[in-house]
Amino acid sequence: MFFIVWGSRGRNKEIGAGEFYCPDCGDYRAYKKIAVTRWFTLYWIPLFPMGKPVGEYVECGACKSTFNERVLEMDPKAAAEKFEAAFSIAAKRVMFKMALADGEIDQSEIDTITQAFANIAKREIDPADIAAELEAAKSDTRPVAEYLRGVAAGMNDTGKELVLRSAIAVAKADGHIDDTEVVEMHELAFALDFPKAYANGIFMEEGIQPITKQRG
Ligand SMILES: [Zn+2]
Structure with a gap:
């Protein structure tokens, strides 16, 4: 065959x-x-x-x-770098806004920001950038929730706590915390999408009036 x-x-x-x-x-x-x-x-x-x-x-x-x-x-490294950059920009803005909340900014606040930024971003803030950042924060009239949009969602609790504690440190830097600063901090906790009990735990530990109102 x-x-x-x-x-x-x-x-x-x-x-x-x-x-x-x-x-x-x-x-x-x-x-x-x-x-x-x-x-x-x-x-x-x-x-x-x-x-x-x-x-x-x-x-x-x-x-x-x-x-x-x-x-x-897939590029987890690039994605992480992109997030880190967005995170440090937002954290820096949060701290400058907090420093400005009582209407004035002094050297102790700037020192605290410099130190907190080094903690968060693992690099030094360029002193030449401080004046520019300050001006940018002054003219940025968006509510905190808006400039944290897209960043807060990607942050874990440790990152959120770091941002909140840095903001608290800046608010405390000039030796007193006024009502505007308390309001700013509560707004920040909402913007970071912190569970209220968690945020209040931090506030009470830091000797700051806790959030009493409901979100909304
Ligand atoms: Zn392989």
Whole structure:
């Protein structure tokens, strides 16, 4: 008997390469992007591709795990950096607004901001930036909830507490806390989406009047 043995099989072709964040390795690795095309075979020999690639995948050069190509859009480091930048801008603005809440700003408040910013952003605030930041905070008339929008949601409780405590430290820096500052701090706690009991725990610890009104 005479048989013509024909069939098809997948063939892989490298169509790209680069560096990506491999979720399995948990770090940045080299990758290959592979396209799979079905080939017509005769006597097991691939003769020609049958149409377009049937699929594409990304393979990690280190652990050889394969992923959907959407894995290339993941970049936790860049996302974290972007968040850090937004977070420090918002935290800085919060502190300058707090310093301005009683209508005046003095050196002790500026020193506290400088120190708190170093704690939050892990870098020094440029002294040349202070005057500019102060002017920017003065002309920023948005409510605190607005300039924290998009940042508060990404913050964990530790980050929120850090921002709130920094604001409290700034308010206390000139030796007294007035009613405007208390109102600002309560607004800030709302804007950070702090559970009331949590925020009041911090306020009471810091000797600040707790929130009594309902949110809204
Ligand atoms: Zn890997």
